[in-house]
Amino acid sequence: MSDLDLREMYRRMLRIRRFDERSLEVQREGGAIPGPLHPSTGHEAAVVGACAALRRDDWMTGNHRSHGHPIAKGAALAPLFAELLGKRGGVCGGRGGSMHLADFSVGSLGESGIVGAGLPIAVGAALSSRVRGTDQVALAFFGDGASNAGTFHESLNLAAIWKLPVVFFCENNGYAVTTSQAAATSVTDIAARAAGYSMPGVMVDGQDVVAVYEVAREAVERARSGGGPSLVEAKTYRFCEHAEGQGIPSHYRSAEEIEHWRARDPLTLARALLLRTGIAGGPEIAALDAEVEREIEDALRFARASEFPDVSEALRSPFASDAPR
Amino acid sequence: MSDLDLREMYRRMLRIRRFDERSLEVQREGGAIPGPLHPSTGHEAAVVGACAALRRDDWMTGNHRSHGHPIAKGAALAPLFAELLGKRGGVCGGRGGSMHLADFSVGSLGESGIVGAGLPIAVGAALSSRVRGTDQVALAFFGDGASNAGTFHESLNLAAIWKLPVVFFCENNGYAVTTSQAAATSVTDIAARAAGYSMPGVMVDGQDVVAVYEVAREAVERARSGGGPSLVEAKTYRFCEHAEGQGIPSHYRSAEEIEHWRARDPLTLARALLLRTGIAGGPEIAALDAEVEREIEDALRFARASEFPDVSEALRSPFASDAPR
Amino acid sequence: MSARELSYLEAIHEAQLLEMTRDPRVILLAEDIGLMAAAGPYAALGKNRLWSTPISESGFVGMAVGAALTGLRPIVDLVISSFAYVAMDQIVNQSAKAAGMFGWQRRVPFVLRAAMWYGQNMAAHHSDRPYPMFTNVPGLKVALPATPADAKGLLLSAIRDDDPVLIFEDRNLFAMRGPVPEGDAAIPLGRAAIRRDGRDVTIVALAACVGHALRAAEALARDGIDAEVIDPRTLVPFDREAVFRSIAKTGRLVIADPAHKTTSFAAEIAALVAEECWDALRAPIRRVCTPDVQIPFSPALEHTLYPDADKIAAAARSVLGVR
Amino acid sequence: MSARELSYLEAIHEAQLLEMTRDPRVILLAEDIGLMAAAGPYAALGKNRLWSTPISESGFVGMAVGAALTGLRPIVDLVISSFAYVAMDQIVNQSAKAAGMFGWQRRVPFVLRAAMWYGQNMAAHHSDRPYPMFTNVPGLKVALPATPADAKGLLLSAIRDDDPVLIFEDRNLFAMRGPVPEGDAAIPLGRAAIRRDGRDVTIVALAACVGHALRAAEALARDGIDAEVIDPRTLVPFDREAVFRSIAKTGRLVIADPAHKTTSFAAEIAALVAEECWDALRAPIRRVCTPDVQIPFSPALEHTLYPDADKIAAAARSVLGVR
């Protein structure tokens, strides 16, 4: 059983939280992190619960809200951090940056700057699993906003007709940039759209990592055992702005709404659960927190120490066939 | 009340039938009709029932199965026929051909060679109605195959969030070329997809023109009165091959299936209804048939007599602004 | 008409607001403009003029075509030009073809705005400069404003034009300030601007390359080389006469185009000149473009790739045979 | 390897079948291939090799990218090249960029087949020749087979290539017959074919224009003009040396390209030559392309638009200064 236990889920959630917070600090200090960052803070339970249901050799595609996915899937932090800084030691050698993290060694097929573009790619990975006769599952992360893109529709239909092993996992944080779901989306629950593809559509509290994990596990098992795709919708909230470093206005969400969701911080909830269930006590959690803190600082140190890619890399052929294998 | 009575519906159905049959004859004679034809035979009740619910100043977009739509909307036959022959007297001056018939004078905004492309255009016409403060409705015709295109999804969602006056009208003939609906589409009833957009989805017997008309009228009235879009699915069948003149294989539908649907020829059913209800007697129908026959022959004569566009037209500027207004 | 200084982005909004105020048929469709519609100058336009869309680019670009065919004059702002691909069919097959293919029964007065976010540390997905491909699509006009005044003037003309016009805004110029005439300051499509007179070499520069070319010209002037800098402003229609006149004088051509080199618009200009202006040409043509590579994220890599004043000056020297 | 005659279309299928038989990682995704999968030679491949798709081009092109990133070598047949726009983002932003943007962790061995149905009385929506725009996208290879042997040989190479390769097939050549070597007859990407040796003028011709150019050369020969005809076969990579060598000999260049003229690949070739081969050039370059108009349906109009032997011969005469 490859499922992660609650302690490990908590650890990955904390890694995401601290990775995002730390990278925002570095960004605000100025200079070191170019371009926008789309933090996953608030989404940690959704992202980790989903990935906890996956095996290491299962696949995952992401989107612009990109840091949480590979971390949850088990990617090493240092190359991720170095990637944000555009360094040679980055997971993509500095070529991808925050929006295009990918770590194929843990099945992370890449985050995408184009909303909705990752869904068909996940379906293709699932097809690959079928053709090659493996039992790998592919999971596509996307937002409520992406559920209005044509690729959402085409992907769900394609996966459904061929009963491909895919989990479509919607991180519904209620907004696409400053646009509320109600303003842009003709259903209250994205999960309701599953009916258009004769697949199960399940909603889950996205702040509760165990609840997410259980729903995701069922979907993954269905997929793995030939039962076809599912649509899972985790209701969540982002604690930061859409993107930091871009000057996006911040007066589109009410203080009460933010307060309501902040009160259900997934990290706080997970910590409480660890304590309540006795899976981990206070000192153990404190040790774990300190460990994550060290990981983050190590990762940042690695990132800072890593060199920039050599300028000659800029002119590297755009073709893989021109490179040595 | 602009609704067409049953006699007029029958007339338009017959026009479509005979227009298609006659154009196929001309095509088979060779030479005069270049390119493929996608006949509407079998779909007449669906197409006419839908258009009968529209006013002349309402809008309609179509697809590659293109002859029935403008005829049902009330376009004159002669310029349509001339268009198939690529003549100057064609409704598009010979520039569009069979797949791109359009007659803006009757609200026909154009047939499209790109599957699914007409849906957003209809939604835009409905937006135009809202912005300009008219009460015009827009109806988009599309097939079961098109319901798997991304534009279907985006269009239904857009129309739904803004409650635009649109009717999405699916002519479900069970096939996209030789691909059955079951092989390509993850729902049994396209109408079920309406749930993903919180709009009504209605199925109707597409061979029964009155049934179609009634369902379409309700959808049109809802749209016109501010109730927003609907999805209507007419179950129908095509009596010809997907496209004539293209050598498409024909052994993908069983003889029984074809027989079953042929037995419910919409023309036969409409004729029987005229007789049964006493709306028209045998001699009256015969006179009407003869009249349509004359219209078709007149249209064909016009088309044949019309000249080809002058070769200089080929080099006409691609910009409307370069032309005199 | 007096001229004050505005930024390029302010100039765009001034044109847009001006025309939306003047002509009730003009509407704006774009993602995430709900806040813009709710307060500030756009709110004064009243209901139904700004449509804050879902992430459905094919859908709302197609809507613009439908609206244009039925009496409106829609503007779509894609915000980032790399999103044009998602709506490509509606741009290329529908907006560009509808008028001609339906025998000119109707026109398609539609404006597509799309800012090019290259050089912004946005990595491969967001950094495209896709205008060359649209110039290969008959029926589309393509504008590339390089100054605040042109950002305003070309947008005004585009909105008033009866054909689809694609305006590729240069994100690197958003903050650029310059004189912008007040009021109706439309600049006709198809007329180049001579940004600097010169007699030794012609530099045709596109978008932000215009500024680079002017800086290159200054550097060249210090060496006694007198460069002429031409900003075509629109690629379709293209003011070929302005370029030919200049080459008749200089005999030498450098083209600075931030697009990738292969099948760039610089290629088209070079081809036109090699066809039509051959007799005047006295040296090989040089293109200064972005190399054909996927744009890397790392600033250590990205910022080395685009044309700049040094590369343009070096190209000018090379066609003049000096070092 | 002996050569029999096959049609262009038969040659495509021979290559596809050969490679699908040889390499179990190769799969085919296309609309409406259910019957093809069910019977005949493709059926012998067994389960899960042919995927008859819904009308969801973005979806299944994106699937091909996902499959390529995870160990397969997918072929997508779009059947008609005008449908590429619907899938444009997946082609341009995903397939072309994924390998480089992810730091070359994986390759994207993906083949996109797309036949160009111009000259087929199919009207504006179906008649595009969209290859020029894809040559402006770094990361995509682009092939244009002009003979049955090349249709086979280039497809074999494309399937074996580790990068996305777009093959634009010319529908006008489907029935063309010619010798095609049996078995493994791969033709490397990036190597031009000299279709006719000559010393007076170089004609670079693309797709069906190769045949037109050869007919033009015959007509020219009757007037004592000796034309060299070069078929680049792939546009990316482009065999510039073959063209430069020829121009070194002839000093004169005509380019015949069925795409619309503005920002065609003919423009790129002209630009390359005006940059790199200037010293050898002794006359203006001439492009013979399709004019920049939406393709009209009427055969009275459509068939006047495309390049043909007469237009090519006239262009050759004009660069030679003869009538």
Ligand SMILES: Cc1ncc(C[n+]2csc(CCOP(=O)(O)OP(=O)(O)O)c2C)c(N)n1
């Ligand atoms: C095709 C496309 N259109 C628009 C954008 C700009 N954009 C980036 S993120 C975003 C909002 C996405 O919202 P959602 O899918 O809900 O994800 P969230 O950011 O809320 O996690 C938008 C509009 C884009 N990247 N791609």
Ligand SMILES: Cc1ncc(C[n+]2csc(CCOP(=O)(O)OP(=O)(O)O)c2C)c(N)n1
């Ligand atoms: C985007 C696109 N993909 C593929 C095609 C080729 N094609 C033309 S009609 C058709 C089938 C359409 O099926 P459906 O929507 O059910 O309409 P029907 O022909 O059955 O009336 C296909 C695949 C196309 N024209 N456009």
Ligand SMILES: [Mg+2]
């Ligand atoms: Mg969201």
Ligand SMILES: [Mg+2]
């Ligand atoms: Mg159908």
